[in-house]
Amino acid sequence: MQAEYRQVAGVAQVLPSPAVALGTQGAAIDWWLRFLVDPAPSVGLAAAGLRSGRAPCIRAGGELLGELGVIDYRTRQLASVEPARFAHRDDEWWARVSYALALLAELYRAPRVDGSRLMRLNPADGAAQLLALANADEVADLVAMRDLAVKRLLPALPPGQVVSGSTFEGSADLNADADLIVGGMLMDFKASQGGRPRSDGTRAAALSRADLDQLLGYVLLDYSDAFRLDAVAIYAVRFGHLQTWPLRELCTRMAGHPIDLALLRKQFAVLLRR
Structure with missing residues (x-):
């Protein structure tokens, strides 16, 4: 999954100055x-x-x-x-x-x-x-990332209800809020520069296990499936890349077998409350 992500995300389009x-x-x-x-x-x-x-x-x-x-x-x-x-x-x-x-x-x-x-x-x-x-460099960097999002992110968003800063039923057990939910897709924004600079100065996107665990943690905190989530996504802000995964396919791939999402949510609640 990490190799696939690096390949499709390409190289960073907006890199910050040292003053950022x-x-x-x-x-x-x-x-x-x-x-x-x-x-x-x-x-x-x-x-x-x-x-x-x-x-x-x-x-x-x-x-x-x-x-x-x-x-x-x-x-x-x-x-x-x-x-x-x-x-x-x-x-x-x-x-x-x-x-x-x-x-x-x-x-x-x-x-x-x-x-x-x-x-x-x-x-x-x-x-x-x-x-x-x-500072001026930070303002310019933010504008550049915004411009890239207007081109790459906004046209790719699904239709449906928008909720930003989403909290979940389980947020009472684990203080956490997601960046954005749009039309049943839970999204996290990542502004990382990616991996180490290559010899030509470019950087490749990086996807950590923690990034995926974070997305799935939000999903599990939605104990009663109030948001009816069917997909999760990461928008790599500096790369202008939106990576989406159908939720059940992602869970099956990471677990290595089909999973019972409702049961996992119940087990997660018990774990946090203990």
């Missing part, structure tokens, strides 16, 4: 892709990071969420973003917003944040200072 912080960049393009595909994505993870109080960015993050129109000041509830409202904004704004949301979400996810760029902010700083934390 790869971890945060991967999370940032994740946000931008959600805005492209989902008409009403949630920014709950970023809001949770902001509420953690782990960085001096309460005012800056609050201003940004307010600008995105996700804070209902009457009910104090968090609403979804409506990307269509911001269609007139330029690419740099989208890139910087996506990067800022990635930084805020790291406050929720990362065990340590003392090296976060958010630590450069002062409590009195606002959204402008937060949006300035992405």
Whole structure:
């Protein structure tokens, strides 16, 4: 499977400069892709990071969420973003917003944040200072990855309901959320550069066992099959390649024999709860 994946994915189309912080960049393009595909994505993870109080960015993050129109000041509830409202904004704004949301979400996810760029902010700083934390190389890299996704990803998506940042019944037992579900296909975005550079400087795509286990873990967390998943996929962001696998065929191939998915889900729930 790994050899097949490398062959069909080809070589990386967008490679970052040394000035790009790869971890945060991967999370940032994740946000931008959600805005492209989902008409009403949630920014709950970023809001949770902001509420953690782990960085001096309460005012800056609050201003940004307010600008995105996700804070209902009457009910104090968090609403979804409506990307269509911001269609007139330029690419740099989208890139910087996506990067800022990635930084805020790291406050929720990362065990340590003392090296976060958010630590450069002062409590009195606002959204402008937060949006300035992405450097010019990161903005250009995000725009290039977005352009590639518009050409390669969007036309290949199946029709059907879109849910980004999906959580599952089993997320109460194992804190996990998937990048995107579209029409019964669960997708994970990977912004890796791929394998080591070849002699000509190109890089081949890499598919790890952990990547596949992650996809199947999400599937098993859907204990009651609420999402009616029938396929899983990886979109290799820097390669512009969408690799899809019919779910039952993938499970059979990895197990070496047909499997009972409903039974596996029950066993997975018991395992996690123990």
